Amino acid sequence: MLASGLSFVGVTGIVRYLGTDLPAAQSAFLRFAFGVVFLLPSLLPLIGRGFAPGAMRLFTLRGVVHTAAVVAWFYAMARIPVAEVTAIGYLNPVLVTLGAALFFGEKLALRRIMAVVVAILGALIVLRPGVREVTDGHMAQVAAAFFFAGSYLFAKRLSQMESAGTVVAMMSLFVTLGLLPFAIWVWVPVSPAQLGWLALVAAFATSGHYCMTRAFTAAPLTVTQPVTFLQLVWATLLGALAFGEAVDPFVLLGGAVIIAAVSYITWREASLKRRAITPAVGETKV
Incomplete structure (x- = not known):
C-alpha cells in the first residue's frame, strides 16, 4: 500500500506539472492510450474469447461513467493543489457505500450512516x-469522486461476471474509446516531452493498481485502508517541495476525518464478516 500510494502521488505530480498546456480530455486520452498499449498482449486474447451475457453492456456503461470521472479529475488536478485533490478523492469509498445501498439494496446501518x-x-x-x-x-x-464511485459500482457487478484482469483491461479500452472524440475536438500539438511524461503517468498508474491488488491479496482491508492516509502526506510534501504549494492544515485535518470514517466502515464490515463465519462455541465438537 505504501508503494501504491507513492505511485498514485507520482501520477498526480506529473499531471500537476503538465498543468493546463494540454486540454484535460487530451491528456486523459493519451494517458489511457498508453495504458491500452501496455495491456494489449492481454486484451487481444480476451476479445477473441468473448464475454459473459450482459457484460458488454456493463463495460460500455462503466466506460461512459469512468470517462467523465477521468476528464473531471484531470481538469481538477491542473487547477488545485495536489493535497486537495487527494483529500477530496477520499470520498470515493463513502460514495460507493451510499451507491451500494441505493442500487444494490445493501443494508445501510446506522454506523454506516x-x-x-x-x-x-x-x-x-x-x-x-x-x-x-x-x-x-x-x-x-x-x-470526479461521484463518477469514480459510479465506476466502482459497475466494477463490483462486473466482478461477479468476469475476472479482475478482464474488468481492468476492458475499462482501459472503453475509456480510451470514450475519450477519443473529446480529445480530437480539443486537440493541440503535443511535444515529445509531454508524450514521455504521459507515458510515465500510465506506468505509475499501472504500478499503483498492481501494488494495491497485491496488498489486498496479502492483508485484510482493515490493515491496508488506514495506510492510504499516507498518500495525503506524500501529496502534501510533493505540493510543498515541487510546486511551492502552502501546507494547509485544514486539508490534512479534513482528509484525516474522511479516512477515519472510511477506516471505521472497513473495520466494522470486516468484524461482522468474521463473526458470521466463526462457529459458535460447541459447534465444532463432535
Whole structure:
C-alpha cells in the first residue's frame, strides 16, 4: 500500500506539472492510450474469447461513467493543489457505500450512516465553502469522486461476471474509446516531452493498481485502508517541495476525518464478516 500510494502521488505530480498546456480530455486520452498499449498482449486474447451475457453492456456503461470521472479529475488536478485533490478523492469509498445501498439494496446501518456524515464533514473542512472561494477545480474533483464511485459500482457487478484482469483491461479500452472524440475536438500539438511524461503517468498508474491488488491479496482491508492516509502526506510534501504549494492544515485535518470514517466502515464490515463465519462455541465438537 505504501508503494501504491507513492505511485498514485507520482501520477498526480506529473499531471500537476503538465498543468493546463494540454486540454484535460487530451491528456486523459493519451494517458489511457498508453495504458491500452501496455495491456494489449492481454486484451487481444480476451476479445477473441468473448464475454459473459450482459457484460458488454456493463463495460460500455462503466466506460461512459469512468470517462467523465477521468476528464473531471484531470481538469481538477491542473487547477488545485495536489493535497486537495487527494483529500477530496477520499470520498470515493463513502460514495460507493451510499451507491451500494441505493442500487444494490445493501443494508445501510446506522454506523454506516454516521460514518458517511462524518466523511461529508471532512470534505466540508477541506472545501470550507463560505470561508474561502470554492473554484471550478474543486467542483470538478467533487464531480470526479461521484463518477469514480459510479465506476466502482459497475466494477463490483462486473466482478461477479468476469475476472479482475478482464474488468481492468476492458475499462482501459472503453475509456480510451470514450475519450477519443473529446480529445480530437480539443486537440493541440503535443511535444515529445509531454508524450514521455504521459507515458510515465500510465506506468505509475499501472504500478499503483498492481501494488494495491497485491496488498489486498496479502492483508485484510482493515490493515491496508488506514495506510492510504499516507498518500495525503506524500501529496502534501510533493505540493510543498515541487510546486511551492502552502501546507494547509485544514486539508490534512479534513482528509484525516474522511479516512477515519472510511477506516471505521472497513473495520466494522470486516468484524461482522468474521463473526458470521466463526462457529459458535460447541459447534465444532463432535
